[in-house]
Amino acid sequence: MPKIEAGSVREHRAQRLARLIDAAEELLEEGGVEALTAGAVAARAGIARNSIYRYFNSIDDLLELVVTREFPAWIDAVEQAIASETTPATQAAAYVRANLEQAARGTHGWRAALSRGSLSPSARERVRNLHISLHEALARVVRELGQPQPELTVAVVQAVVDACIRRVDQGDDLTTVSNFAVEATRRLLADDDLPHHP
Incomplete structure (x- = not known):
């Protein structure tokens, strides 16, 4: 089982998703929608690119999470x-x-x-x-x-x-x-x- 960074798997997932949304917001503020790529979000959040899709299905979905946060x-x-x-x-x-x-x-x-x-x-x-x-x-x-x-x-x-x-x-x-x-x-x-x- 992968190492988690919080008291429970649920908290771990919530923290990681928050980091991804934070990263997306920073990228959007700096470079607009064009800057919002899977690689850029993963790098900014410090999360492996192949892991980020456990938290959302697409960049469009991540954009929606930013808007509705x-x-x-x-x-x-x-x-x-x-x-x-x-x-x-x-x-x-x-x-x-x-x-x-x-x-x-x-x-x-x-x-x-x-x-x-x-x-x-x-x-x-x-x-x-x-x-x-x-x-x-x-x-x-x-x-x-x-x-x-x-x-x-x-x-x-x-x-x-x-x-x-x-x-x-x-x-x-x-x-x-x-x-x-x-x-x-x-x-x-x-x-x-x-x-x-x-």
Whole structure:
């Protein structure tokens, strides 16, 4: 049995996969998608080239892992923000703020650009499904608010969030953008319990 570098085989695999994704990110940042080859990733990660395909099936799959790396933590943060509030109105505001905070904290702009330009159609579909799972949190809140057209309301609130995320990605001030997004959401939901900002 090969020597493992962690307390269990599972931890060993998780650590190696993280090293491969780290290596892929570094190569992408330095040289773009053209720099992402099996040999370059293996060399950067310090893992034998013939071993890397135990962790993913192709370079396309590795690219998808890079793009989706922050999703679990992002979804967790949004769910926790919603759970910390007690009314649907304040939960809607929490959803908006948490998404923008995650965009500001991570590398969303870079990953989003990579997703648009470099993923295979099937990988883009999987990324889209991850976004849908995030939007479900908003849909639950909107249903509790009793909006007459909940699906349309979710789509418009999410459009506000997406537009504001793009502004944060471009370097706009998080607090300013976040306050604007919450106010726009409050007006859309016509709920005076959502916090006001000047």
